[in-house]
Amino acid sequence: MEEEGRKLLEEGIRKKLISPGRGELSTFPNGTKVVFHYRSSLCDGTVLDDSRTMGGRSKPMELILGKKFKLAVWERIVITMRKGEVAEFTCDTKHTALYPLVSQSLRNISVGKDPLEGQRHCCGIAQIHSHHSLGHKDLDHLQANPQPLVFAIELLEVSQQWAASNNVKAYYKRGKAHAAVWNEKEARADFAKVLELDPSLEASVNRELKALEERLQIRSLRNGCNSGVAIY
Known part of the structure; x- marks a missing residue:
């Protein structure tokens, strides 16, 4: 913890x-x-956003780690937490420069609007320096005056099933790619990993393995024909 x-x-x-x-x-x-609740505030205690009250309802934030969320510091801080933990994180300006844009999107979502409504079609850094209004005075002020922010986080859920699902898809896709070019050993290894992660895919894997065997047999027959010696 100290480390x-x-x-x-x-x-x-x-x-x-x-x-x-x-x-x-x-x-x-x-x-x-x-999945987590958050409250974002200035260092003087002024609350900017609270997932428990935003849009008149309580809706926690959901993130899939590794998807390059615009506010990277949120990914950084939640991975230091245990399920059920509540903590406050005071983050330097270098971590919070894009918060006005993220906040605008979250506020739009909370009232059923397009998350990108009101944002120009340019990168986040360019928008920061464009002096384009975000439609909220507090966010416009924050955009013009970047500063440290405090994020109070309550970590509600941690699910690695999503990660496992992504891994299954990756192994399955790679196994099919190996099978397509007759890499039998590699294909079987990937399909074995698929079954290890998700046994319910046994029927699909068996179909792929059967197709691989048929392809290998056809290839073997063709190679046998091509290697024959003609006698005149």
Whole structure:
């Protein structure tokens, strides 16, 4: 815990534990789904956004790790938390420059609007320097005056089924690719991994293996014909 705290400080993030979570800390591989409530505020306590009240309802944030969410610091801080943990993270300006754009999107979503409504079709950094209004005075002020922010996070759920699902798809796709070019050993290894991760795909894997065997037999017959010696 202390080592992680030092790492965060070196990165410009200060963590304050409010309530400890339970269980072991997850490994958080890419593809892990995390669900959490958040409250974003200025360092003087002024609240910008609260997922429990935004849009007149309580709706937690959902993130799939490794998908390059625009506000990367949220991914960084949630992977230091246990399920059920509540903590506050004070993040330096270098981590919060894009928050006005993220906040605008989240506010749009909370009232049923297109998350990109009101944003210009250019990269986030370009929008920051464009002086284009985001439609909210507090966000316009924050965009013009970047500053550290405090994110209070309650981690509700951590699901690695999403990560496992992505891995299954990757192995299955790669296995088919190997089979298509007669890489039998590699194809069988990938399909074996698919069954290890998701036994319910046995029928699909068996079909692919049968197709692979047929392709190998056809290839063997063709090679046998091509290697024959003509006698005159």
